[in-house]
Each structure stands twice: as structure tokens, then as C-alpha cells.
Amino acid sequence: MKLQVAGFLDNTMVNGEGLRSALFLSGCSHKCDGCHNEAMQDYNYGEEIEIDTLIDRIQCNMPLIRGVTFSGGEPFDQAYPLSILAKNIKNMGLSLWSYTGYTFEEIINSREEGKLKLLEQVDVLIDGRFEKGLMEGAKKYAGSRNQRLIDVKDSIRLKTVVMWEEKNKR
Incomplete structure (x- = not known):
């Protein structure tokens, strides 16, 4: 199975903890x-x-x-194909973060099995569309103030959104 990939960074410290x-x-x-990442909006890019x-x-990393x-x-x-990769990543003992323009609620209420399977593998979800006018004051790892860093496992278990940064302040 294949994914359409725009790029890969072997190591980074700005795309998650x-x-x-x-x-x-x-x-x-x-x-x-x-x-x-405007060029990456094209489904044929990469x-x-x-x-x-x-x-x-x-x-290798x-x-x-x-x-x-x-x-x-x-x-x-x-x-769907990304959920297969995600499961392998989790089996390696690695944490998994994902950015998305969808909200957690849009994904969890989706009838698309692939989206739900992918969400189940994610540890931290940075959700919400990027809003240019809300860049100033954005949380670390987020592009704009409307985006949330969500602890997915606890949010699914508790059936309410649990913010990752609040949980990690303790």
C-alpha cells in the first residue's frame, strides 16, 4: 500500500515533543x-x-x-493507508502526533472508518484549520490560537476533549 508523500524529516524538534x-x-x-505548506495542498505533489x-x-532513526x-x-x-503506518509506528513503541485541519469532533463523529482507525492510533492531535489572523499567541506546536493539542487516548476514553498541555502541566 502506498501514500502520497510531500516530504519526510528524519529528525525534528518543532513538530511535537x-x-x-x-x-x-x-x-x-x-x-x-x-x-x-501551500504547495502540499495538491494531491499529486511529492x-x-x-x-x-x-x-x-x-x-533507521x-x-x-x-x-x-x-x-x-x-x-x-x-x-486509511496512514492508519496502517500508524499502527506499525505504535508497535515500535513510538509516540504519534498528528496535525489536522479537521476538529476532533468532526473526526470522532465521522462515518469514515479510516479516519477513526487513524485517530485511535494518535497520541496527540493538533486540530483545527489554520487561521492566519490568530497566529499571534498560538500555543507551542500550534500554528494559530484556535488549534488545540488534544490527548486523544483520554479524550476517547472519557468521551470529552482532554487538552494535552493541561494534562502535562501536573
């Missing part, structure tokens, strides 16, 4: 004004890459990395 790899997916349905190739590349972050483009627009 700790040293991690970042996978940028091609294609985005949101078309946010001021998007800093190249098709086999999931096994991505797994090998991530394994271990044990240096703590996790992997999905960004884009829009990761949830390739949710």
Missing part, C-alpha cells in the same frame, strides 16, 4: 489562507511511497527519536 521524525502528506481539502519503505526509514508526527497537507485525507 522531543526528537521525532515528521511525515508530510500530500493533498489538503481545507485550503487555509496563509498555509505555510511522490507515492510504499508504507514498508516509510517503516524502514523510521526504524531509532533509538534517537521518541516519536513520529504526521503533517501535511492533510493527513486525514489519506486516513
